[in-house]
Amino acid sequence: MMMEAAPDTPATPRRSDATRAAILEAARERFAADGYERATIRAIARDAGIDPSMVMRYYGNKEGLFAAASEFDLRIPKVGALPAKHIGAVLVAHFLDRWEADEVLTALLRVGVTNAAGAERMRAVFTAQIGPIAAGVCPDPADAPRRAALAASQILGMALARYVLRLPPAAEMPREDVIAWLAPTVQRYLTAEHP
Amino acid sequence: MMMEAAPDTPATPRRSDATRAAILEAARERFAADGYERATIRAIARDAGIDPSMVMRYYGNKEGLFAAASEFDLRIPKVGALPAKHIGAVLVAHFLDRWEADEVLTALLRVGVTNAAGAERMRAVFTAQIGPIAAGVCPDPADAPRRAALAASQILGMALARYVLRLPPAAEMPREDVIAWLAPTVQRYLTAEHP
DNA sequence: CGTTGTTGCCAACAAGCGTTGACCAACAAG
DNA sequence: CTTGTTGGTCAACGCTTGTTGGCAACAACG
Structure with a gap:
């Protein structure tokens, strides 16, 4: 036995x-x-x-x-505990942490670009984990997916430039500057009243 | 002969x-x-x-x-002819056009993520072609590269979500909405006075 | 005519890949 | 001591890849 x-x-x-x-x-x-x-x-x-x-x-x-x-959890802090006014800064900072903590997200991005299964997992992770955040803070919950996608596009784009393509200005920018520049963008995508 | x-x-x-x-x-x-x-x-x-x-x-x-x-030209309109106030919208619209016109940019992005030569070409294209634009409109020409990289991160991120990963909300968003959402971001990255 | 360069197909090469099955050492249970 | 399970190596399989060299047809030009 x-x-x-x-x-x-x-x-x-x-x-x-x-x-x-x-x-x-x-x-x-x-x-x-x-x-x-x-x-x-x-x-x-x-x-x-x-x-x-x-x-x-x-x-x-x-x-x-x-x-x-590539199994992992984004570990985004729970929705209620977030200050809606600073959710942009919190999210950007959190993603920088997750991206630099280990290599799973980089692997996921690299594979997701050329592999169908990887792309599916990438989609699943971002819709399932940023979606609820957007639903919790955006004015009209009906277009939460769209706002989540917009926020994801900026976060993924910075990750792509900084950690994958290693575009020098993006790769060398101090963490605080990245947050200072990106936070208002993500904040607007998630909470702005009108497009 | x-x-x-x-x-x-x-x-x-x-x-x-x-x-x-x-x-x-x-x-x-x-x-x-x-x-x-x-x-x-x-x-x-x-x-x-x-x-x-x-x-x-x-x-x-x-x-x-x-x-x-992968040899090609971004064909960005010449710097002087651009209205500095609407450069964000013009740039985003232009990139959507270039991305949908043929498959070269998609190929460049897909290859740049896993291939060293592709990454190098991607870096070259974006620094050489967005850099001058940023230098022409940003307050302090010294940090033009940084601003160009920020703009590139948002443009590349949307392209990644929309054309490569095909994240549904990003892929289905009408062209006008993409411009309306992204233009202020790119505009701010390029021309805002203070981070 | 013959010569010469171009365009193309065919067959093969060496290398690397994911994957498989036989086999062995160590250990735990009876 | 025997027996079964587990952790592990080894050698090979079938296949695909990038790449090469030889050979036939054709065009151009003397």
Whole structure:
């Protein structure tokens, strides 16, 4: 048999958890640096210090590996706790944090541009996580999706210029300046009365 | 010999010009649709109705083909002729036009995200073409690059959401609405007195 | 006519890819 | 000690890729 002593424990510690984690970390790095096609399973396995066949065993195939590596939560603070007047600054600052904390968002953006599954995940993340924010603060909840998309376009555009294309002025701009410039834009997209 | 009758004519018509053009057109479509890695020379040749080896003969290698296929001009109207007060709206409208006219910009964006040469070309295009505009209208010419990068971040972000990720609210938004929302942002990035 | 350069197709190459299955060492349970 | 499970390596498969060189048809020009 293969049952555990406590079937109600959701965490099932396996001896190979360290390997699994190493694979995921290496995969995130490679996907973020190279995109989907050029991030090869062989290279990821080499980075993780194991054999490529282990990746297949643990994640099924390359798509499954990407799905596992790009699973994450934006962790946007809950809607009610946000000061509606400064939601632009809060959102921009939060996204800069999330973008610089790890490489998952960069990987997601790089893959989403050339891979259908990646694009779908990107859409899902942004509509599901910025949408509610917009619905909570914009005047007419009916066009919340549209306002969320506008805010996302500015946030994604800065991420693209700063972290992916590395356009020098955008990449070198201090964090505070980015917030100072972008916050009014996002604020207007989300809360302005009239287009 | 292989000389023409009129050596001063820059246009050197060859019998294979039609083939060359077909290759370039197919390449632009494939690069725009699939990105650099997944756009294979074989598929491009098939679209153009010729043998893959012809692509190599005419463009050297895959990189050369991309360089030729992504060569283009933003054709931004000359700086002096622009009304500084409405430069935001003019720029946004112009970019929407350029983006929808052909597939070159989409190809450039898709490739620039995963390919070093593509990223370099994207940087070159935007710094060289939005930079002068910013220098012509912003209060302090010293931070023109920074303002150009900010404007580029919003324009690129909308293009990403609308044409590449196809985030539904952004993709379906009427052209006039996009201009109405984005123009004030770009205008502020380029001409506002203080951050 | 012959020569020469161009245009094109065909067949192949070496390399790299994702993926698979056989096999082995270590360990836990009986 | 035996037996089954787990973590892992190794060698190979079938396939696609970019790229190359040879060969046939055709045009241009002496």
